[in-house]
Amino acid sequence: MFKINALGKACPLPVIEAHKALKDHDAIEITVDNEIATQNLKNLSEEMGCTYDLTKESDTHYTVRLVKEGAAAEEAAAPQTSGDDYTVVINAPVMGIGDDKLGKNLLKTFVYTLTEQDVLPKRIICYNGGVHLVVEGSESLEDLKNLEKQGVEIYACGACLNYYGLTEKVAVGSITNMFRIVEMMRTANRIVKP
Incomplete structure (x- = not known):
């Protein structure tokens, strides 16, 4: 499992780092220091079709695990390229x-x-x-x-x-x-x- 230490990193950096890691890894574990980051990571897991597991170590230490769910997750994580220009x-x-x-x-x-x-x-x-x-x-x-x-x-x-x-x-x-x-x-x- 690929591990990321995002302690002390402000939003949206933990989500960005997790998103990047999920492009190359099927499972990641990311450590954050606030509850808002865990909620943002939960939203990312839903968008990318990943399972989400949260462990609260303390009020300033949370460990989130995101694991891709089969081929459907790979399709969900693929960048969209048509009709999305803005x-x-x-x-x-x-x-x-x-x-x-x-x-x-x-x-x-x-x-x-x-x-x-x-x-x-x-x-x-x-x-x-x-x-x-x-x-x-x-x-x-x-x-x-x-x-x-x-x-x-x-x-x-x-x-x-x-x-x-x-x-x-x-x-x-x-x-x-x-x-x-x-x-x-x-x-x-x-x-x-x-």
Whole structure:
């Protein structure tokens, strides 16, 4: 059984590590330090057709075992490739409404998690406050560069970059205009907005 120590790792890292391991192993054991991680791993087990076994060692030590169930599990774990293209639209430097510090961290985690998906987005469009992600010093810059290297198109609104004085600091993707943004959003198969 392949073992993973995810103690001290924040969501969604335990799920990402388990998902990766299940691509190469039929059974894994992952140690986490919070109950939310165990619930997220249970959801993963259902999505991938695995059996789920939880042992609570203490309030900060849980061991989860995931075991694939035959050929049906292999089919469920296979990446989907047809009809699943999607466009991600980011229009703020934070994710959600509430505490901005939390929102900034959530958005950084969201962009990183995109890099770990079986089906990458076709494109990422940034406008208004979202253009802060594509410039020098952005905490998401390396993840966006990684996505671009894998073929994801990244666009930033030129008018928005000008408004924030960031045009000269763009470090990933292409500068575009609102006409093109509307066209890309109008013709997108699906739009995902954090």
